[in-house]
Amino acid sequence: MAFVNENYLKLPGSYLFSEIARRVNKFKNENPDADIIRLGIGDVTRPLPPAVVEAMRHAVEEMGRAESFRGYGPEQGYDFLREKIIENDFRPRGIDLALDEVYVSDGAKSDTANFQEVFGTNNILAVSDPVYPVYVDSNVMAERTGMVNAKGQFEKIVYLPCTEENGMKPSLPKTRVDMIYLCFPNNPTGMTLSKAELKQWVDYAREHKSIILFDAAYEGYIRQDDVPHSIFEIEGAREVAVEFRSFSKTAGFTGTRCAYTIVPKEVMLYDSTGKAHSLNNLWLRRQTTKFNGVSYPVQAGAAAVFSEEGKKQVKATIDYYMENAGIIREGIEKAGYKVFGGVNAPYIWLKTPDGMGSWDFFEKLLKAAHVVGTPGAGFGASGEGYFRLTAFGSRENTERAVERIRTRM
Numbered sequence: 001m002a003f004v005n006e007n008y009l010k011l012p013g014s015y016l017f018s019e020i021a022r023r024v025n026k027f028k029n030e031n032p033d034a035d036i037i038r039l040g041i042g043d044v045t046r047p048l049p050p051a052v053v054e055a056m057r058h059a060v061e062e063m064g065r066a067e068s069f070r071g072y073g074p075e076q077g078y079d080f081l082r083e084k085i086i087e088n089d090f091r092p093r094g095i096d097l098a099l100d101e102v103y104v105s106d107g108a109k110s111d112t113a114n115f116q117e118v119f120g121t122n123n124i125l126a127v128s129d130p131v132y133p134v135y136v137d138s139n140v141m142a143e144r145t146g147m148v149n150a151k152g153q154f155e156k157i158v159y160l161p162c163t164e165e166n167g168m169k170p171s172l173p174k175t176r177v178d179m180i181y182l183c184f185p186n187n188p189t190g191m192t193l194s195k196a197e198l199k200q201w202v203d204y205a206r207e208h209k210s211i212i213l214f215d216a217a218y219e220g221y222i223r224q225d226d227v228p229h230s231i232f233e234i235e236g237a238r239e240v241a242v243e244f245r246s247f248s249k250t251a252g253f254t255g256t257r258c259a260y261t262i263v264p265k266e267v268m269l270y271d272s273t274g275k276a277h278s279l280n281n282l283w284l285r286r287q288t289t290k291f292n293g294v295s296y297p298v299q300a301g302a303a304a305v306f307s308e309e310g311k312k313q314v315k316a317t318i319d320y321y322m323e324n325a326g327i328i329r330e331g332i333e334k335a336g337y338k339v340f341g342g343v344n345a346p347y348i349w350l351k352t353p354d355g356m357g358s359w360d361f362f363e364k365l366l367k368a369a370h371v372v373g374t375p376g377a378g379f380g381a382s383g384e385g386y387f388r389l390t391a392f393g394s395r396e397n398t399e400r401a402v403e404r405i406r407t408r409m
Contacts, residue, residue: 077104190341
């Protein structure tokens with residue numbers, strides 16, 4: 001008899017975005033003529049930059065010739081891509097990285113989910129609330145969270161509410177925690193931390209020997225000067241932080257899959273005797289065992305992001321989405337909604353009217369306006385009463401969606 005990993009049975013019935021898709025498909029089947037505008041899942045709609053396409057085309061042609069064919073690549077990623085990452089994303093900000101501190105992967109979602117594998121199951125983790133579901137679900141699968149309580153929260157997780165009272169920014173834990181998940185610019189709220197605010201987290205982690213798992217997938221959308229693009233802009237962060245980055249939302253790689261994670265050599269984990277072990281070495285051991293690397297054509301395309309033409313094209317794409325964010329934010333505010341985000345991130349976090357539940361608002365928005373968004377409750381207990389819209393639609397659909405919300409809701 002084969003037995004199930006019973007931790008999977010603690011998870012919600014389906015992943016948040018799978019449940020949204022199920023409800024939308026049901027409505028579509030019942031209303032086949034409905035013109036549905038999707039501003040829910042954070043998938044991009046703009047095509048890959050031409051510089052990326054050309055680089056990938058050339059790389060595929062290389063793979064078709066015996067003299068330039070490549071088989072298994074290095075699990076950490078090809079040097080040509082890692083060098084460009086360091087040169088373009090970190091060195092201009094005064095951040096020095098070694099080549100073997102950069103790990104190329106098939107997505108920030110994969111890395112944020114998998115990284116917890118190198119941590120002991122007795123570690124106490126803290127997450128902001130609301131929170132990207134993958135951080136929690138992956139730790140549930142690993143038996144690190146305990147059971148669900150009456151609020152729908154796991155008993156062993158320290159939840160850090162992001163509320164209107166604290167500006168949608170989590171407060172430092174009141175008790176010791178070992179693993180801290182931070183995402184800034186934040187998904188789902190679109191909010192950011194200043195350098196001074198982020199330094200408080202780094203100082204906390206240094207004092208308690210905690211590790212910050214910092215998701216910076218949306219750093220390319222930052223517009224304001226005092227908002228750090230990397231946690232490694234903060235003094236001491238190399239001792240206590242790992243950073244996740246992605247080409248998905250900046251260069252359109254959601255369907256192509258390429259990202260990278262920075263693991264400084266100073267970060268340590270400790271065994272039961274108190275002996276320190278390099279997190280960089282542990283992650284290398286994990287990756288070489290379970291991952292064979294991102295394909296050569298995809299990495300060649302990612303490297304083209306850093307060419308002069310690639311930079312211009314990616315900037316144009318990000319500007320396009322941020323213009324969408326401004327259209328949504330301004331339009332929703334004029335319609336009378338209280339709004340957060342949309343300034344340094346492609347997400348708009350709105351308060352549902354009259355205390356309406358976020359899933360109830362989802363259903364009303366779908367049925368009345370034929371617009372799809374994401375219920376805040378899907379991101380955690382503190383997300384109840386809020387709703388997320390994304391700026392990743394086309395300009396036409398963005399404008400149409402705002403008009404429908406204004407006139408039909």
